[in-house]
Amino acid sequence: MHLRTGRRAGLYLAVAVGGFRRYAAYGVATAAGVFTNTAFGFIVACTYMALWAERPGLGGYDQGQALAFVWVSQSMLAACALLGGGFQEEVQERIRTGDIAVDLYRPADLQLWWLAADLGRAAFQLLGRGLVPLVAGALVFPLALPADPVRWLLFLGSVLLGLVVSFALRWLLALSAFWLLDGSGVNLVAVVASVFFSGMLLPLTVFPGGFGELVRVLPWAAILQVPLDVLLGRHAGAAEVWRALGFQAVWALLLLGAGRLVQSAATRKVVVQGG
Amino acid sequence: MAEEVLVPAARRDAEPIRRAFGAGAAGWWGRAGAGLRGYRLIVGMWIRSTMAYRASFVLAVCGNAAITFLDFVAISIMFTHVDALGGFTLPETALLYGSASASLGLADLLLGSSERIGSRIRDGSLDTMLVRPVPVLAQVAADRFALRRVGRVVQGLAVLAWAVSRLEVEWTAAKVLLLPVMVVAGAAIFAAVLVAGAAFQFVAGDAAEVQNSFTYGGNTMLQYPPTVFAKELLRGVTFVVPLAFVNWLPALYVLGRPDPLGLPDWAAFASPAVALALFVPASLAWRAGLRSYRSTGS
Numbered sequence: 234m235h236l237r238t239g240r241r242a243g244l245y246l247a248v249a250v251g252g253f254r255r256y257a258a259y260g261v262a263t264a265a266g267v268f269t270n271t272a273f274g275f276i277v278a279c280t281y282m283a284l285w286a287e288r289p290g291l292g293g294y295d296q297g298q299a300l301a302f303v304w305v306s307q308s309m310l311a312a313c314a315l316l317g318g319g320f321q322e323e324v325q326e327r328i329r330t331g332d333i334a335v336d337l338y339r340p341a342d343l344q345l346w347w348l349a350a351d352l353g354r355a356a357f358q359l360l361g362r363g364l365v366p367l368v369a370g371a372l373v374f375p376l377a378l379p380a381d382p383v384r385w386l387l388f389l390g391s392v393l394l395g396l397v398v399s400f401a402l403r404w405l406l407a408l409s410a411f412w413l414l415d416g417s418g419v420n421l422v423a424v425v426a427s428v429f430f431s432g433m434l435l436p437l438t439v440f441p442g443g444f445g446e447l448v449r450v451l452p453w454a455a456i457l458q459v460p461l462d463v464l465l466g467r468h469a470g471a472a473e474v475w476r477a478l479g480f481q482a483v484w485a486l487l488l489l490g491a492g493r494l495v496q497s498a499a500t501r502k503v504v505v506q507g508g
Numbered sequence: 509m510a511e512e513v514l515v516p517a518a519r520r521d522a523e524p525i526r527r528a529f530g531a532g533a534a535g536w537w538g539r540a541g542a543g544l545r546g547y548r549l550i551v552g553m554w555i556r557s558t559m560a561y562r563a564s565f566v567l568a569v570c571g572n573a574a575i576t577f578l579d580f581v582a583i584s585i586m587f588t589h590v591d592a593l594g595g596f597t598l599p600e601t602a603l604l605y606g607s608a609s610a611s612l613g614l615a616d617l618l619l620g621s622s623e624r625i626g627s628r629i630r631d632g633s634l635d636t637m638l639v640r641p642v643p644v645l646a647q648v649a650a651d652r653f654a655l656r657r658v659g660r661v662v663q664g665l666a667v668l669a670w671a672v673s674r675l676e677v678e679w680t681a682a683k684v685l686l687l688p689v690m691v692v693a694g695a696a697i698f699a700a701v702l703v704a705g706a707a708f709q710f711v712a713g714d715a716a717e718v719q720n721s722f723t724y725g726g727n728t729m730l731q732y733p734p735t736v737f738a739k740e741l742l743r744g745v746t747f748v749v750p751l752a753f754v755n756w757l758p759a760l761y762v763l764g765r766p767d768p769l770g771l772p773d774w775a776a777f778a779s780p781a782v783a784l785a786l787f788v789p790a791s792l793a794w795r796a797g798l799r800s801y802r803s804t805g806s
Contacts, residue, residue, distance in 0.1 A: 261714035272721035275741065276729045280593075283736040287590040418564060421571040425578060434582040441588050 252353025297377030304370030401488030546642030572659030606668025611694030613660030
């Protein structure tokens with residue numbers, strides 16, 4: 234039994250490493266992405282500087298924290314796949330062509346397989362697309378980044394949970410192709426939602442009134458806003474930090490569970506053409 | 509290279525078709541005419557194919573408009589906390605937002621498909637475009653023409669109209685005329701950037717994303733008042749990649765505000781000339797790119 238679990242873990246680790254290496258193979262594309270993230274970082278940072286100069290302390294951040302918010306979120310953008318990218322289009326295409334049947338045959342769990350591959354991808358993009366923009370931003374702007382290593386560790390944990398939430402949402406998106414066949418419509422809607430509700434356009438703490446309270450408890454908040462708040466130390470005390478991580482974990486489990494339910498419904502109805 | 513090697517025989521065979529397209533009358537005008545006709549035919553084909561799935565099309569247009577509108581919602585949320593950003597009010601910012609959005613939307617609608625050239629180069633299907641009797645740029649621009657992109661244009665124009673209705677500006681004939689000129693010339697400037705971006709993909713196909721910094725990144729920048737940005741950044745988008753002429757300079761004239769870089773008033777009217785001037789290096793780059801194209805072979 235133990236041997237089996239060990240072999241299983243080894244399998245998913247190998248899939249994750251494969252995901253990492255697959256994206257690491259495109260050096261020029263990565264450099265181009267870094268360039269774009271950095272360019273956007275400069276533009277958004279300038280607008281936030283003007284906004285926070287006008288209203289210091291807006292959303293509970295001082296200007297240094299707001300600038301850190303911009304640059305860290307640009308660094309996380311590719312990893313969180315907020316603008317699309319990642320695995321969902323590929324799975325949709327496999328469902329459309331029927332290749333998914335091969336995946337269902339494999340002696341591995343479908344959802345865990347793709348989760349591992351996506352986490353491998355995200356790990357590469359966090360390093361390959363995240364570090365350089367962050368360093369560039371820190372060189373030019375006064376970012377209020379914490380010096381406390383514990384905070385950074387908590388941040389990494391929170392990022393991991395955010396990545397799982399991001400995966401779980403996109404897994405539902407991918408499975409929608411079992412019914413819709415063409416995923417381009419839902420993918421577009423999903424990008425709209427994730428760009429707006431993740432805090433990428435504007436920190437969710439700046440959203441006004443009841444609408445603001447609503448967007449802060451939606452799953453998209455768990456992807457970007459919560460990790461950034463953990464890093465910037467907006468949570469007073471350890472208890473609140475753990476509550477934030479718990480919020481992410483609850484969404485991760487709920488959405489992964491929903492994914493499994495949808496998956497079992499989908500595989501019951503799957504009919505593959507050809508022979 | 510490939511054009512010279514591959515094409516002669518095919519060109520000969522294609523001669524009747526070329527004449528049908530009016531391309532037989534050699535020279536630049538003949539070529540441009542053939543390009544436009546070819547473009548129109550290919551675009552018509554893609555629109556008919558899109559309309560086969562009308563509900564899906566309507567959804568996609570709405571999705572497109574919604575995704576760009578959320579940018580404006582974010583700006584509006586900013587203005588619930590402040591009265592002015594960089595000294596600009598919400599209607600003034602909306603003028604910038606609407607014009608930049610409409611210009612990029614138009615350019616993206618007409619030429620945005622040229623982004624796909626990278627995958628055409630990778631899988632070698634650009635070869636088939638070389639032997640067709642229509643200029644390659646027209647084919648590339650019309651490739652999988654996406655009418656749904658009209659969503660961004662409509663949304664940009666709607667915000668622009670709202671801004672104009674709210675602005676307290678003393679309208680003169682010059683200012684009124686400048687509005688449509690600004691949107692069209694702005695679209696032409698973005699279009700030149702798209703052509704240059706397509707040419708760049710001949711050299712570095714994997715680096716296609718760099719183009720987004722200038723199109724989407726430029727658009728994001730132009731949506732905000734120029735006073736928000738550092739002088740170095742402003743100089744870059746005025747003198748290096750002259751995106752400031754898309755809407756900042758004309759809009760500053762309309763609003764009666766001075767240019768932060770101290771450019772004279774007539775610069776507000778220079779956008780069409782800048783667009784024309786930009787097309788020279790862009791089309792030279794495109795030609796150089798196409799000439800350097802070597803098929804992937806098979």
